[in-house]
Amino acid sequence: MDHEKGKPLFQKVALIGIGLIGSSLARAIKKKGLASEVVTCARSEATRNTVKKLGLVDAVYDTPAEAVRDADLIILCTPVSTYDDLAAAMAPSLKAGAIVSDVGSVKESVIRDVGQHLPDGVHFVPGHPIAGTEHSGPEAGFAELFEGRWCILTPVVGTDAQAIAKVSGFWTALGSMVEIMTPHRHDKVLAITSHLPHLIAYTIVGTATDLEETDQNDVIKFSAGGFRDFTRIAASDPIMWRDVFLNNREAVLEMLQRFTEDLTVLQRAVRWGEGDVLEDLFRRTREVRRGIVDAHQAGTFDAREPDEDPKKQ
Amino acid sequence: MDHEKGKPLFQKVALIGIGLIGSSLARAIKKKGLASEVVTCARSEATRNTVKKLGLVDAVYDTPAEAVRDADLIILCTPVSTYDDLAAAMAPSLKAGAIVSDVGSVKESVIRDVGQHLPDGVHFVPGHPIAGTEHSGPEAGFAELFEGRWCILTPVVGTDAQAIAKVSGFWTALGSMVEIMTPHRHDKVLAITSHLPHLIAYTIVGTATDLEETDQNDVIKFSAGGFRDFTRIAASDPIMWRDVFLNNREAVLEMLQRFTEDLTVLQRAVRWGEGDVLEDLFRRTREVRRGIVDAHQAGTFDAREPDEDPKKQ
Numbered sequence: 001m002d003h004e005k006g007k008p009l010f011q012k013v014a015l016i017g018i019g020l021i022g023s024s025l026a027r028a029i030k031k032k033g034l035a036s037e038v039v040t041c042a043r044s045e046a047t048r049n050t051v052k053k054l055g056l057v058d059a060v061y062d063t064p065a066e067a068v069r070d071a072d073l074i075i076l077c078t079p080v081s082t083y084d085d086l087a088a089a090m091a092p093s094l095k096a097g098a099i100v101s102d103v104g105s106v107k108e109s110v111i112r113d114v115g116q117h118l119p120d121g122v123h124f125v126p127g128h129p130i131a132g133t134e135h136s137g138p139e140a141g142f143a144e145l146f147e148g149r150w151c152i153l154t155p156v157v158g159t160d161a162q163a164i165a166k167v168s169g170f171w172t173a174l175g176s177m178v179e180i181m182t183p184h185r186h187d188k189v190l191a192i193t194s195h196l197p198h199l200i201a202y203t204i205v206g207t208a209t210d211l212e213e214t215d216q217n218d219v220i221k222f223s224a225g226g227f228r229d230f231t232r233i234a235a236s237d238p239i240m241w242r243d244v245f246l247n248n249r250e251a252v253l254e255m256l257q258r259f260t261e262d263l264t265v266l267q268r269a270v271r272w273g274e275g276d277v278l279e280d281l282f283r284r285t286r287e288v289r290r291g292i293v294d295a296h297q298a299g300t301f302d303a304r305e306p307d308e309d310p311k312k313q
Numbered sequence: 314m315d316h317e318k319g320k321p322l323f324q325k326v327a328l329i330g331i332g333l334i335g336s337s338l339a340r341a342i343k344k345k346g347l348a349s350e351v352v353t354c355a356r357s358e359a360t361r362n363t364v365k366k367l368g369l370v371d372a373v374y375d376t377p378a379e380a381v382r383d384a385d386l387i388i389l390c391t392p393v394s395t396y397d398d399l400a401a402a403m404a405p406s407l408k409a410g411a412i413v414s415d416v417g418s419v420k421e422s423v424i425r426d427v428g429q430h431l432p433d434g435v436h437f438v439p440g441h442p443i444a445g446t447e448h449s450g451p452e453a454g455f456a457e458l459f460e461g462r463w464c465i466l467t468p469v470v471g472t473d474a475q476a477i478a479k480v481s482g483f484w485t486a487l488g489s490m491v492e493i494m495t496p497h498r499h500d501k502v503l504a505i506t507s508h509l510p511h512l513i514a515y516t517i518v519g520t521a522t523d524l525e526e527t528d529q530n531d532v533i534k535f536s537a538g539g540f541r542d543f544t545r546i547a548a549s550d551p552i553m554w555r556d557v558f559l560n561n562r563e564a565v566l567e568m569l570q571r572f573t574e575d576l577t578v579l580q581r582a583v584r585w586g587e588g589d590v591l592e593d594l595f596r597r598t599r600e601v602r603r604g605i606v607d608a609h610q611a612g613t614f615d616a617r618e619p620d621e622d623p624k625k626q
Contacts, residue, residue, distance in 0.1 A: 081588075105538075130537045134602065150535055179534075189531040192521050194538025199583075200513055201539070203576045205598040207568070208505050210575075218502040220604050221492075222463055224443045225418075225507025226514070228605060229542050235602035238595035245583045245591055255520070256580055260573075262523075263516045267569055270512075270558045275394075278558055282551035285518040289447065289548035291533050292541060 008036045009170055014071035015040040016064050016086055018051050020132060020237070021103045022077030023141030026056040028174050031143040041067035050138050064090040071095070073170070075127075076102035080110055081243040087117035096121040099163045103129055105190060105240070107154040107183035109247035115156070123163035128152045128186065129176060130194075134235040147175030154183040191251035195244055196259060199252065201233035202241070321349045322483055327384035328353040329377050329399055331364050332550070333445060334416045335390030336454030339369040341487050344456040354380035363451050377403040384408070386483070388440075389415035393423055394556040400430035409434040412476045416442055418503060418553070420467040420496035422560035428469070436476035441465045441499065442489060443507075447548040460488030467496040504564035508557055509572060512565065514546035515554070 013035040015022045022040065029035050041061040042048045048060045061067040068074050068090045076083055083102065094100070100122060104110045107126050118124055131149040133140065151171040155164050168178045181189075208219045208227065223231065245252055269277035326348040328335045335353060342348050354374040355361045361373045374380040381387050381403045389396055396415065407413070413435060417423045420439050431437055444462040446453065464484040468477050481491045494502075521532045521540065536544065558565055582590035 130535055149537065152535070185531075189528065189535055190538060192517075192524065192528075193532050193535050193540040197517060197539035197543055199579060200517060200576070202595055202598050203579055204505075204510060204513060204572055205601050206594050207572045207575045209597055209601055210571070211505065215502065215505075218498075219506050220601070220608050222443055222465070222502055222506050223605055224462065225503060226510035226546055227506040229546060230510055231598070231602040231605055233539055233542060234595075234598035236595075238592050238599065241595055242588050242591045246586055246588050249583055249586070252583055253580065256576075256583075258523070259517055259520045260576070260580075262520045263513070263569075263573070266512060266516055267566065267573075270562055270565055270569075273559055273562070275555050275559050279551050279555040281519050282515055282547075282549075282554055284522055285515050285544070285547035286551060288518050288522055288533070289544040292536055292544055295533050 008034055009166065009173060010035045010072040012037040012039065012071045012073075014038075014064075014067045014074045015057070016067060016074060016076045016090070017078030017082075018042055018047065018056065018138050019077065020136050020138075020140045021129070021145075022075075023051070023054070023056055023138040024131075024143065024145040025075065025077065025103075025141075025174075027141055027143035028146060030056075032173055034170065034173055035073070039067050039071070047138060054138060056138065056141075065093040068093050068098070069095075072098060073167075074098060074100045076100070076104065076114070079237075079239045079243040080104040080106055080113070080247050081239075083110055084113040084117075087114040091117045091119060091122075094119060094122050097123075099123045099125060099166060101125045101127045101167050103127060105194065105244045106248040107152075107186045111154070111156060111183055123160045124155070125159060125164050125167040126154045126183065127167060127171070128154070128190070129171070131176075132236070134232050136237045136240075144175070146171070149176050151176040151178050152186055153178060153180045154186050155180070156183070187248050187251045191248055191255045195248055195252050196255045198233055198236060198241055199245065199256065200259070201230040204230050205234040321347055322479065322486060323348045323385040325350040325352065325384045325386075327351075327377075327380045327387045328370070329380060329387060329389045329403070330391030330395075331355055331360065331369065331451050332390065333449050333451075333453045334442070334458075335388075336364070336367070336369055336451040337444075337456065337458040338388065338390065338416075338454075338487075340454055340456035341459060343369075345486055347483065347486055348386070352380050352384070360451060367451060369451065369454075378406040381406050381411070382408075385411060386480075387411060387413045389413070389417065389427070392550075392553045392556040393417040393419055393426070393560050394552075396423055397426040397430075400427040404430045404432060404435075407432065407435050410436075412436045412438055412480060414438045414440045414480050416440060418507065418557045419561040420465075420499045424467070424469060424496055436473045437468070438472060438477055438480040439467045439496065440480060440484070441467070441503070442484070444489075445549070447545050449550045449553075457488070459484070462489050464489040464491050465499055466491060466493045467499050468493070469496070500561050500564045504561055504568045508561055508565050509568045511546055511549060511554055512558065512569065513572070514543040517543050518547040 018040045029038050038057045039059040040057045041064050051060050064086050110126050129151040131145050171178050331353045342351050351370045352372040353370045354377050364373050377399050423439050442459050442464040444458050484491050
């Protein structure tokens with residue numbers, strides 16, 4: 001769906017929470033003219049003042065109930081552990097026909113937590129933009145964050161088709177590619193492509209942090225050999241990621257178990273000097289990278305491949 | 314040490330092997346005028362033809378013995394498992410006073426393998442530039458690869474100070490920062506900053522490869538959530554990395570053991586929903602990233618921070 005500036009898709013959009021993702025949405029909606037009015041709410045006065053100073057939205061409220069009043073589209077942009085209470089708080093103020101969506105990194109638990117509170121006549125279209133950085137807060141956002149990125153929508157069976165189409169059109173207008181799948185599939189795929197990589201990155205950076213102090217200095221100094229990539233991932237928002245692991249437990253534990261088995265095989269190969277086991281795996285994994293690069297070049301993939309970065313050895 | 318083009322540091326430099334690192338050295342030496350003559354050798358005719366076609370060096374030989382004749386500086390640029398045979402083959406042809414160095418990612422095994430073959434009067438100054446990409450082969454090199462990068466030298470006690478100074482000056486002229494440490498320390502630091510991250514990246518990409526086929530497609534499609542960073546690391550040269558693990562076994566197994574213990578604690582926290590354990594770690598690791606970014610900004614660190622890359626969530 002092409003969108004030209006000046007034809008808002010929604011009259012009023014309410015962003016519940018305005019950190020990296022919420023503030024990027026605010027900027028992008030404004031830039032592309034996707035709504036006549038964008039409002040938000042934030043619990044802390046400091047955040048509300050920052051948002052006002054940055055001029056990101058038309059109004060900043062203290063509570064979600066105030067923010068969602070008369071809104072056509074409401075997007076939850078807070079850590080997923082807050083969804084239950086937020087949905088309960090805003091439910092009575094939602095107007096009939098409103099669409100509620102979110103940007104949470106897990107989807108089954110979100111449908112459980114939010115769905116139970118929403119009144120009849122309000123449409124719920126859960127979403128997850130595969131986009132972000134290791135920075136947090138309203139200052140960290142930027143309007144181009146979603147361009148060339150996938151956004152996965154996971155509506156439950158029976159959701160109003162027009163509501164799904166409107167949310168899909170919204171993300172397309174932001175420059176994203178939209179994919180619709182079941183929440184179960186989403187949580188499984190993201191467990192291996194995102195949640196496990198984060199858990200492992202957090203772990204190895206923690207392991208390095210526990211080294212003796214002189215070693216730690218060298219770790220920081222010589223981090224270009226691969227470690228630095230992990231530190232970037234492991235700098236992601238602590239609360240958001242805590243909530244991801246607490247809310248996608250089964251899928252994460254399943255992938256973690258597979259990973260641990262595979263790592264144990266490699267550990268044994270290193271210990272016993274089985275070079276062929278190592279080499280076989282290392283050749284296989286190289287092919288996966290080629291698949292990603294090919295998908296990228298074929299244009300069927302995330303358009304925003306990071307710059308080639310000379311590093312490691 | 315400043316180096317102006319036109320004053321070669323060495324008369325003749327011989328690069329033994331000419332893949333990503335060797336060909337980057339050839340290009341950089343030519344570009345900066347660091348030697349009057351640069352030669353190389355390669356086992357395969359295809360590589361020799363590629364190198365000739367690219368015009369990277371003044372002469373390409375079939376054997377190391379031919380290449381090192383009259384050379385003032387010889388740099389081994391092949392996977393470290395080849396060093397033993399290469400050193401034995403070239404030793405009789407080395408001229409008195411020649412300096413032998415290398416670019417291998419492990420150092421204790423290199424000193425054992427190479428040191429035993431070198432005649433008296435030849436100086437051995439092992440080196441390791443912390444630089445590279447996931448690409449391999451003579452076409453993949455570029456002259457700027459070493460700029461702003463650390464190069465670690467690990468000469469054994471008693472090595473000729475002038476030889477160390479010459480190798481140090483060589484890397485400085487290539488734009489690198491030089492650090493001298495013991496081979497034991499090098500192997501320990503690199504085990505955590507480079508070898509373990511690579512082993513883990515190879516493992517997780519392998520784990521994803523073993524998923525059912527439909528899941529694999531989704532893994533490639535939605536890899537921007539963190540996984541893609543791992544695939545880049547896991548696309549590094551299979552032979553080179555096999556050799557690294559075979560030759561730094563003790564340090565890698567030690568770090569791997571620590572990592573596994575830490576991961577098990579996290580796994581338990583995920584299983585039992587211990588959010589505070591997760592959050593505590595995630596806050597700590599964020600500080601490590603800040604240390605790296607601060608070191609970078611203070612100019613005491615690798616000057617080539619990768620571009621900020623919006624990604625993951």
